[in-house]
Amino acid sequence: MGLLYTAGDMSYWAIWLFILFALMAFNELGRSKPWAGITLFGIVPLVLTIFVWPTTAAPGNEYGTGTWFNWVKTYSALAGCLGFMALRFVSWTGKDGQTHHLYEKKWALCFPPLILAINIAEAVLRDFQVFSFGLWEGGTVENLWTISGPWNIMNGIAGILNIITICGWLGIFVSRDKTRDMIWPDMIWPWIIAYDLWNFAYTYNCISDHSAYCGLALLLSCTIPTFFIKRGAWLQHRAQTLGLWIMFIMTVPQFADRIAPIPTTHNPTAFFIVSAVALAFNAGVAVYQLLQIKRRSLNPLHDEIYTHTRPYKAVVDENR
Template identity: 45%
Template sequence: MNILYKGLTFESFFALVLFIGAVLLVNEISRRSKLMSVVIYGILPVVLAAGVFFGVLGSPTGKTWFAWVKVVSALAGVYGFLLIRHTKLGSSKFAAYFPAAILALNIAEAIYREFEVYATYRALTVDAGGVLVQGGVWNLLNGIAGILTIITLTGFVGIRVSNDRTRDMIWPDMTWMYIIGYTLWNFTYVYNCISTRSMYAGFGILLAAIIAEYAFKRGAWLQHRAQILAFYAMFSLSVDFQAATFFQILPTYSPQVLMGLSASSLAVNAGLLAYTLYAVAKTKRNPLRQEVFVHTAGYKATIAANHL
């Protein structure tokens, strides 16, 4: 583990497990209850923002523009997904285009940050948010990988609401390959640009979203991702939890590791693009107007799991 991180102890590992369990619990509670969704993503942000404004709460993360943009965009995604799940918008074109648009915007924000870090922090530097970062060619490689994660979005016209009590937003055409490609890209982005907090802002919440997808509700990965990210973003802006020693799992800042991660991210997402283009050519389906992966076992399993 000293290749990627240093400072991992039994206590810090246990804290990481508790952290993942906590965000999963919040996700499940809010997923299963419309009232709790309103409380967690409607009322709690106002309370936390007031605490930060009046100086009762606060974290160094809140000193950067990106942290606030990330909170707003993550919450916007959650609100849009709630409207899709619980109003007539779920059967309109809004359900087809909003999720893809908000995901693409979220990715674009991170791509911009990659290029900003490359241009601004060419040596190991503490940024305005107290995060130690080091820019390099790896930022450019992963920025390109991020662009590929936007290009490989397919089948958003097939987004629909599950036919069960929880009424989850399901994207059947979002394959496990896309989820892996996105996860590797996003972890690499966080490792490159939010380095000090990357174990939690990256690995922890990304793993939680995958667990939620395959252990709790299949096909709702984007919904899981948005809710977990929004809750974490609110929490990290309000509480400097990594000031506690058992939360301090820090990256090694090895240029070789930074380059290796970014090159892997680019290679995997280039492979995903190649496979997507192959599937489009083979099925003769338009990824902007049709679902592409309807022939796959994963697509069929998602449809069956959600009674669609």
């Protein structure tokens, strides 16, 4: 891919494509069948935690999967998957004889933006940490090649803006169809693209030679379903595909380095460009939201911002 990647064998891109569709397929399985979701994001990781990951993701291993970041990311992603399933399916009969649902509770609706913000903040801290390493000519840290530069600061700021622009979570509801998806109508395409650009830049900056998979393929695996399979459920798609990928890479840590490597070009210009684009787009979303808040006298901690837009209305019409 020219400026961004170099792969010695084009068959690696065929494997990349397989990974993309496998993530989408298992996401659909976990989304459509509650028993599959519980198995994939509850039972399987429990077994792996006890019998597999202490070996394959041991601290200091040669593939870099034993870092604090990988372990924290794994369990925060799985917590998101299970938490969103609880929002979708937990219900009870109250003293009034009526059926009540967890997603009807405002305190429960604070969980999705909280777990999302935590995941973004983890990556922001990592970008700043890579800058602090002072690897201005590039080098290996925790068995992963990276290069420090202004792009780390730029993308860290983009991530902070991405957190600030999370909005409309009190409008989350569960779809009326049989899959009972967690729908967040105020999370429309500008924010999603801003997140994708920021997250891709983060993976390019901090996990450079793995970013074709954990950045490009992983982001497409949740963005494609959001636009073409189940609109309004981006965060659910994101949590499940992230959980699937990180469980796989914790189990088969040599995959991106030995089995099907797609390394970056290690070109500083590429690092600067991807982070500059991410920062510019996130700044644009932040400015747009600020203008909408002022113009329409909205409370960003309570009100939905995009209710006047066509994508918001389409998602509500399809699911409520």
